[in-house]
Amino acid sequence: MGEKYKPWIIFLLLLIITCSRARELVGSGTENKILEAISDENHETVHTEHEHAHVHSHTDHMNPSVMVFLTLEDLKIGKTMAVYFPKRDPATSPKLWPREEAESLPFSLKELPNLLKVFSFSANSPQAKAMEDTLRECESKAIKGEVKFCATSLESMLDFSQTILGLTHELQVFTTSHQTKSSVTFQNYTFENIVEIPASKMVACHTMPYPYAVFYCHSQESENKMYKVALGGENGDRVEAMVVCHMDTSHWGHGHVSFQVLKVEPGTTSVCHFFPADNLILVPKVEQHGLSTM
Numbered sequence: 001m002g003e004k005y006k007p008w009i010i011f012l013l014l015l016i017i018t019c020s021r022a023r024e025l026v027g028s029g030t031e032n033k034i035l036e037a038i039s040d041e042n043h044e045t046v047h048t049e050h051e052h053a054h055v056h057s058h059t060d061h062m063n064p065s066v067m068v069f070l071t072l073e074d075l076k077i078g079k080t081m082a083v084y085f086p087k088r089d090p091a092t093s094p095k096l097w098p099r100e101e102a103e104s105l106p107f108s109l110k111e112l113p114n115l116l117k118v119f120s121f122s123a124n125s126p127q128a129k130a131m132e133d134t135l136r137e138c139e140s141k142a143i144k145g146e147v148k149f150c151a152t153s154l155e156s157m158l159d160f161s162q163t164i165l166g167l168t169h170e171l172q173v174f175t176t177s178h179q180t181k182s183s184v185t186f187q188n189y190t191f192e193n194i195v196e197i198p199a200s201k202m203v204a205c206h207t208m209p210y211p212y213a214v215f216y217c218h219s220q221e222s223e224n225k226m227y228k229v230a231l232g233g234e235n236g237d238r239v240e241a242m243v244v245c246h247m248d249t250s251h252w253g254h255g256h257v258s259f260q261v262l263k264v265e266p267g268t269t270s271v272c273h274f275f276p277a278d279n280l281i282l283v284p285k286v287e288q289h290g291l292s293t294m
């Protein structure tokens with residue numbers, strides 16, 4: 001019976017961790033931490049799969065941060081490839097806010113001038129730019145066959161996910177986890193184990209730069225597959241990484257960064273990508289028999 005509460009336990013743990021970290025920050029330059037957090041994230045280039053990020057300059061040289069894409073054919077035990085995993089310092093990452101607190105503030109582009117006042121950011125600051133980009137992306141239209149939502153609290157993330165995944169299902173949450181401590185973000189990894197996790201539907205939630213935790217959550221109708229991949233890094237790092245594969249990419253724009261990285265044409269192949277550590281994948285819990293335990 002305890003099984004039933006597992007997903008909630010994960011969330012409670014997340015909450016407790018976040019709350020205790022939030023407490024540590026009280027009275028110790030919280031504003032500076034927010035500033036750092038936002039400008040840190042400003043350097044990340046891959047926020048969502050649909051963003052046509054600043055991938056390549058005019059040379060063939062790729063920004064390492066886009067080195068997260070692969071095809072299903074690449075997903076083989078023994079394969080070695082260079083993968084980029086952004087690492088955020090939890091102490092400077094935006095904190096989850098309780099729903100009441102987050103919803104007491106507007107979350108819209110037209111309110112940006114007021115929001116900047118609330119957070120004491122000047123209109124020309126990098127923080128203002130980051131907030132503007134996030135609000136703009138959150139207000140952009142979903143592509144065909146996709147549902148999207150920006151969650152400003154854990155509660156709203158769960159509500160959205162339950163609506164998409166079905167109210168009668170329990171949720172299960174997957175994340176990429178780093179099992180060793182190191183500051184290396186880009187290196188060669190060997191795929192040591194690969195487990196497919198059955199997921200009829202999924203909601204992927206990506207962290208966005210903002211003064212408090214905001215997740216860009218989206219779900220696609222077309223077929224997706226999900227894998228948990230054990231990676232061994234050249235320097236001995238170990239990562240339990242989540243990979244999602246989009247089987248149909250025919251509706252994606254030609255300029256999508258994954259096509260440039262993989263050097264393929266839209267719709268000709270599956271596109272898979274590694275998930276950074278603080279992103280979440282929510283799926284309906286499957287009644288398991290004979291599946292490898294997670």
Ligand SMILES: *[C@@H]1O[C@H](CO)[C@@H](O)[C@H](O)[C@H]1NC(C)=O
Pocket residue numbers: 082186187188
């Ligand atoms: C990965 O290995 C290849 C082949 O040894 C090497 O050319 C490449 O520079 C390595 N990449 C990284 C990021 O270390």
